[in-house]
Amino acid sequence: MRIAYQSDGYLPDVIGGVEVFSDTLIAALRARGHEVLVLTSCIGDQPPGRYDCGGPPIYKFRFGEVLLSNRLAELSRLQNEVNSVIAAFDPDLLHVNDARASSFFMVRRGALRAMPRLLTLHSPIRPSHREGLLKRLVDDADRVVAVSQFVAGSAAADIPTSRGKIEVIANALPPPRIAPAPLPSDPVVLLCLGRVIEDKGMHSAIEALALLGERARRTRLLIAGDGPYLETLQALVAARGLDERVVFTGWLLPGEVAPAINLASIVLVPSIWEEAFGLVALEAAQMGRPVIATRTGGLPEVVQDGITGLLVPPDDPAALAEAIALLIGDAQRMARMAAAASAHAGTAHNFSRFVSAYEAAYRSICGRNSHALPA
Numbered sequence: 001m002r003i004a005y006q007s008d009g010y011l012p013d014v015i016g017g018v019e020v021f022s023d024t025l026i027a028a029l030r031a032r033g034h035e036v037l038v039l040t041s042c043i044g045d046q047p048p049g050r051y052d053c054g055g056p057p058i059y060k061f062r063f064g065e066v067l068l069s070n071r072l073a074e075l076s077r078l079q080n081e082v083n084s085v086i087a088a089f090d091p092d093l094l095h096v097n098d099a100r101a102s103s104f105f106m107v108r109r110g111a112l113r114a115m116p117r118l119l120t121l122h123s124p125i126r127p128s129h130r131e132g133l134l135k136r137l138v139d140d141a142d143r144v145v146a147v148s149q150f151v152a153g154s155a156a157a158d159i160p161t162s163r164g165k166i167e168v169i170a171n172a173l174p175p176p177r178i179a180p181a182p183l184p185s186d187p188v189v190l191l192c193l194g195r196v197i198e199d200k201g202m203h204s205a206i207e208a209l210a211l212l213g214e215r216a217r218r219t220r221l222l223i224a225g226d227g228p229y230l231e232t233l234q235a236l237v238a239a240r241g242l243d244e245r246v247v248f249t250g251w252l253l254p255g256e257v258a259p260a261i262n263l264a265s266i267v268l269v270p271s272i273w274e275e276a277f278g279l280v281a282l283e284a285a286q287m288g289r290p291v292i293a294t295r296t297g298g299l300p301e302v303v304q305d306g307i308t309g310l311l312v313p314p315d316d317p318a319a320l321a322e323a324i325a326l327l328i329g330d331a332q333r334m335a336r337m338a339a340a341a342s343a344h345a346g347t348a349h350n351f352s353r354f355v356s357a358y359e360a361a362y363r364s365i366c367g368r369n370s371h372a373l374p375a
Contacts, residue, residue, distance in 0.1 A: 001362060003029065004091040004115075006039045008100035010058060011254065013043040016195065017279045018097055018122050020254060021147075024174055026056055028355040037089045039082065041102050059085050064101040083111040091115070092366045096141070098122050099134035107133075108140040116365040120145045124274050124297060125154040138162050142365035145358075147171045148277045148298030167361070170301065171277045172354035173286065175346075177255075180288035181262040183338055187218040188328045191264035191289075193257065193280050196227030201270035201294065203229075203236055207317035208270075208324060210240040215325050219245070224260050226251040261287040265334070266327055269293035269303075272314045278302045281309075285345035290337035292323045302349075308341035 007022045008014075026036050038058040042048055042065075051058040066078045082105045086094070093116040096106050106112065119141035129135060138144055138159050144166040146152035155162040190209070192202045202223055209221050223233065223246065230248070237246045252260055261267060267284035269275070274297030281291045281302040291309035293299045305311040310326070312319040327334045 001093075001359075001366070002035045002037070002089060002091040003093060003095055003362065004037050004039060004086050004089060005056075005095045006102055006106050007097050008041050008063070008102045009043070010038055010040040013040075013046070015251070015254065017277070020173070020279060021120075021122070021171060022097065023055075023254070024351075025355065025358060028174070028351070029358070030056060032355070032359070034359075037085075037091065039085070039102065039106075041100075061102070061105075063105060067101050067104055079105055079110070082106075086115075087111060093117060093362055095120070095362075096137060099129075099132075099137055103137060104133060107136055116142050118143045118145060118361055118365060120147065121151050121155055121276075122147055123276050124151055125158040127158055130158055135159050135161070141165065143167070143361050145169050145361060148301050150274070150298040150301065151276050169354060169357045169361070170349060171279060171282065172349040172351045173279065173282055174351045176258040176283075176286050178258050178262070180338075180342065183265045183289070183334060184263065185265065185331060187220050188216070188265045189263055190219060190221045190324065191224065191261065191267050191284075192221070192270070193224045193252070193260065193267065193283075196223070196225045196230045196233065198229050198232075199271065199273040200225075200229075201272040201315060202233055204270040204272075204315060204317045204320050205268050206233060206236050206240060206242065206246060208321035209242060209245065211317055211321040212325060216328060219324075219328060221246045222249055222260070222263065223247070224249040224252050257283055258287055261289055264289055266324065267291045268320070268324075269299060270312075270314070270320055271296060271299065273297070275299050282345060282349055285309075285341035285349075288338045288342040290327060290334055290341055292320065292327070304340070304344060308337055308344050 009019050011019045011023045036056040038056050041063045042060045048061050066074045096119045119137050139161050144162050146168050149168055152166055152168045192205050194200050261284055267289045269281050271294050277298040281293055284291050291303050293303045294314040295311040296314045303309040310323040312323050
């Protein structure tokens with residue numbers, strides 16, 4: 001099967017949940033004999049054109065720049081370029097991800113009108129999405145996939161036309177390439193991992209560590225990531241007198257995530273906003289780490305409260321501190337949760353089944369055609 005695959009960002013230019021999802025899914029599809037063409041955005045001063053990096057062919061376009069220009073001639077020119085690249089590849093279907101600048105050029109019109117298409121929703125739907133690009137993409141899609149029950153529910157509520165064509169394929173990741181290490185106990189190490197933005201709630205982790213005081217005198221906190229909120233967090237660490245107990249590691253490449261999780265005793269996912277799924281929580285579970293996460297969005301679908309980790313209210317440092325204290329004061333409970341997390345990740349989020357589910361979704365909108373469909 002030939003799959004034209006749109007993602008506004010792509011590794012290694014952009015590192016985030018959608019990019020990790022795309023990279024792992026595409027690698028698995030190619031390993032099963034499918035051909036994939038990636039359509040993505042230029043980052044920074046990158047010139048548009050074809051890039052070959054040892055994986056699928058990648059075509060980069062100045063989607064955002066042209067869309068912001070609002071010049072009809074430029075929009076038309078770029079649309080024709082995209083159409084030509086897709087036509088030359090002769091795909092069986094188009095896989096679109098969320099509503100981003102590049103998604104505007106993937107709607108049903110002209111040369112793309114008759115192409116079967118699947119839309120993956122990676123973000124919760126807002127009432128403002130009832131009209132506009134996202135609704136158009138949902139209406140255009142032959143099949144809509146939500147990455148969690150939470151996302152599916154928000155889509156059904158706010159874009160009613162998604163009902164009847166939406167299914168949930170919960171996110172999954174390949175098994176880690178390294179074995180989980182024993183949980184560090186002296187000192188206990190807490191880990192926050194991801195984009196350093198306010199919505200990720202990492203300030204709650206710092207405040208929780210301060211509130212723990214002598215109960216967690218030897219506990220350390222690692223914050224792995226980068227972003228616009230970094231200086232605010234660094235200032236908060238200094239203000240709470242935690243300079244010797246909080247370490248900022250900087251951004252991690254995908255291959256560095258599992259080794260970083262191996263350094264941790266507990267992984268914290270203190271998000272304020274409604275996470276669509278929570279890949280960090282899944283990555284932690286795969287490495288046999290208990291997770292303390294906020295009870296928001298799709299995180300309760302990944303973290304089983306009291307079994308594989310603990311759930312606390314968002315933006316509540318006191319509740320987070322008590323959850324941390326509960327685990328660091330009970331090594332046996334922490335070990336049981338670690339084992340349960342690893343087992344749950346391997347069954348509920350099995351990567352082979354995840355890839356097969358996408359293959360089945362593709363087949364459901366394509367049927368049999370001139371290109372071979374691997375079994």
